[in-house]
Amino acid sequence: MPDESIVPVLIVGAGPAGLVTALTLRKNGIPVRIIEKEPRAHVGQRGAGIMPRSQELLNFLGVLDDIRAKSMGVVPIRVYRLPGGTEPIMTFSLDPAVAPTPSKPYSNAVVLGQNHTEEILRDHLDQDACQVELGMALYSIQPQVDHVLAHVLKKDGDQEAIETIKCRWLIGTDGARGVVRKQLGLLFDGETLGVTQHLVIGDIEIKGLDRKHWHYWGDMDTILVMLRATEDDAIYFLMLGGRLDLAKIVAERAELERVLRVGTGRTDIELGKIRYVAEYRPHVRMAETFRKGRVFVAGDAAHIHSPFGGQGLNSSIQDASSLQVNLGWKLALVEKGVAAPSLLDSYTEERLPVIAEMLKKSTRLLNEAARAKGDGTNSEKAWYRGGELHMLGVNYRWSSIVVDERIPKEDTPVDPYGVLKSCVGDIVRAGERAPDAPGLVVLRSGGGAGGQQETTSTSLFNIFGPSYHTALIFSDGTEKAEQVVSHLGAYPPELLRTVLVYADDIPSQATFDNADVSVVDRDGQAHGGYQVRRDEFLVVIVRPDGAIGGIVRGTEGAVRYFGGVFAT
Numbered sequence: 001m002p003d004e005s006i007v008p009v010l011i012v013g014a015g016p017a018g019l020v021t022a023l024t025l026r027k028n029g030i031p032v033r034i035i036e037k038e039p040r041a042h043v044g045q046r047g048a049g050i051m052p053r054s055q056e057l058l059n060f061l062g063v064l065d066d067i068r069a070k071s072m073g074v075v076p077i078r079v080y081r082l083p084g085g086t087e088p089i090m091t092f093s094l095d096p097a098v099a100p101t102p103s104k105p106y107s108n109a110v111v112l113g114q115n116h117t118e119e120i121l122r123d124h125l126d127q128d129a130c131q132v133e134l135g136m137a138l139y140s141i142q143p144q145v146d147h148v149l150a151h152v153l154k155k156d157g158d159q160e161a162i163e164t165i166k167c168r169w170l171i172g173t174d175g176a177r178g179v180v181r182k183q184l185g186l187l188f189d190g191e192t193l194g195v196t197q198h199l200v201i202g203d204i205e206i207k208g209l210d211r212k213h214w215h216y217w218g219d220m221d222t223i224l225v226m227l228r229a230t231e232d233d234a235i236y237f238l239m240l241g242g243r244l245d246l247a248k249i250v251a252e253r254a255e256l257e258r259v260l261r262v263g264t265g266r267t268d269i270e271l272g273k274i275r276y277v278a279e280y281r282p283h284v285r286m287a288e289t290f291r292k293g294r295v296f297v298a299g300d301a302a303h304i305h306s307p308f309g310g311q312g313l314n315s316s317i318q319d320a321s322s323l324q325v326n327l328g329w330k331l332a333l334v335e336k337g338v339a340a341p342s343l344l345d346s347y348t349e350e351r352l353p354v355i356a357e358m359l360k361k362s363t364r365l366l367n368e369a370a371r372a373k374g375d376g377t378n379s380e381k382a383w384y385r386g387g388e389l390h391m392l393g394v395n396y397r398w399s400s401i402v403v404d405e406r407i408p409k410e411d412t413p414v415d416p417y418g419v420l421k422s423c424v425g426d427i428v429r430a431g432e433r434a435p436d437a438p439g440l441v442v443l444r445s446g447g448g449a450g451g452q453q454e455t456t457s458t459s460l461f462n463i464f465g466p467s468y469h470t471a472l473i474f475s476d477g478t479e480k481a482e483q484v485v486s487h488l489g490a491y492p493p494e495l496l497r498t499v500l501v502y503a504d505d506i507p508s509q510a511t512f513d514n515a516d517v518s519v520v521d522r523d524g525q526a527h528g529g530y531q532v533r534r535d536e537f538l539v540v541i542v543r544p545d546g547a548i549g550g551i552v553r554g555t556e557g558a559v560r561y562f563g564g565v566f567a568t
């Protein structure tokens, strides 16, 4: 008899990492509880830059349309001459416009205050029958062999009560000061950056500034940046640093006003509402492992770093969910009883090197910002947020669960952000992000009667999903493709979908009876994107997180890949 009182997954903390984890698990049909210690939702724009790789993830989760409807593009930043503070020295884009391509449909960051992103995620979670339980603070955990006991203090107005939640798995997405990591006794190695890198952050209303730009004033003593992250909002996100009395700025409105006046040199701007201001001390730290038994840490609970580079929220949601694997789909498979718990070891194995690299990059950018001069020197370098920071190159080519029969796997992480990609001839490899490909003419979809040619066209990003693997079977016109389809057809469709990809006209003997979807690659984007010759047979297995799990030459390779993932 299953134990009715046990919660399959308890998520502690409803920031971006917790919300995305919960949504991924719900999309996989896994019941979850998500608790949050605060009695109400956060204010504050904080992690506002949503990178292209995260947009792909949010697209798989069905959230991206709502995010894009509310977000704005990255606007140019203006650096002003001091004293005076009104004359622009330079204007440049943090994220120079990159045109979308068929394989990379989301090519630039979008900006949306983190409070809005969280609200959208909560709405989607509500629609998936899961509500964040507010006012529930975890204070200790007791891991057992087959479950975890979580002790929670519930607050409702003046009322307080204790609840003990019994769960099979517990995920600590409770932020940098999280209880879960501390309860596990995990080392959190790294450093707290020096006082010159401490900041005041906040959401403040500023009257008198043009809204088409972000604004930057900097001299040797003060750096002052104002960003706006939502189109319909006059509230600016403030970052203020330098040799200032930060505690006094936070405590006294008059001091904030004075620093804004002195720091910008402007007399024509006025401070309006203050939503919040807080002192912020950047740390660079990472947990030694992201899993201990039945308990995981993800997001800021697992790694913290300078806010420069816009990688924090992005890395948090990518830890937690599908795109760069991680926790969501693996835990779902284990919960469904089709994967062994050892699959969960690959969460740390894959994410730790990526996060270590991310810490280096964001610290370098913070140091560049500290070196930026009031005359604009170094500013462009310090504020650049394009290229590798889009995270499209982040990969797991060394992972023990990926299989690559085209290019030998890396033994150890060589290039987790994919920066050196051109050195290996740009061939797509297992462990990397799976490219999109539009212009696929659907020959048959679903399990209906076969053989009927349809005219609808689709893209791979419409076919991939967050709860199942997708096997792209590139046909060479021989029977090999049909053989792989019938072999993989033994897996239930909720775990694996097969897609037969034809280069040109379909061979006369083709039946499409077995594959879940059969398509003609009308524009050659799938063959081009995955570097498959039009007369070549190849199988590319895409994981539920949109990373390539396997590139194999036939049934044997596919069996090897799925043997590693689905072994119970």
Ligand SMILES: Cc1cc2nc3c(=O)[nH]c(=O)nc-3n(C[C@H](O)[C@H](O)[C@H](O)COP(=O)(O)OP(=O)(O)OC[C@H]3O[C@@H](n4cnc5c(N)ncnc54)[C@H](O)[C@@H]3O)c2cc1C
Pocket (backbone or CB within 6 Å): 012, 013, 014, 015, 016, 017, 018, 035, 036, 037, 038, 046, 047, 048, 049, 050, 114, 136, 137, 138, 139, 173, 174, 175, 176, 177, 178, 179, 201, 280, 298, 299, 300, 301, 307, 309, 310, 311, 312, 313, 314, 315, 316
């Ligand atoms: C100034 C600044 C600028 C930033 N800019 C960017 C950016 O542009 N792009 C980017 O990607 N990132 C950015 N970040 C980083 C980003 O905000 C964080 O990385 C992100 O919030 C991490 O999400 P999380 O869900 O892991 O943690 P959090 O957002 O910290 O969420 C943790 C949640 O857990 C709750 N909690 C804590 N303890 C308990 C408990 N015991 N029981 C229950 N609940 C608990 C907390 O109340 C909180 O709601 C920035 C951060 C700052 C400060």
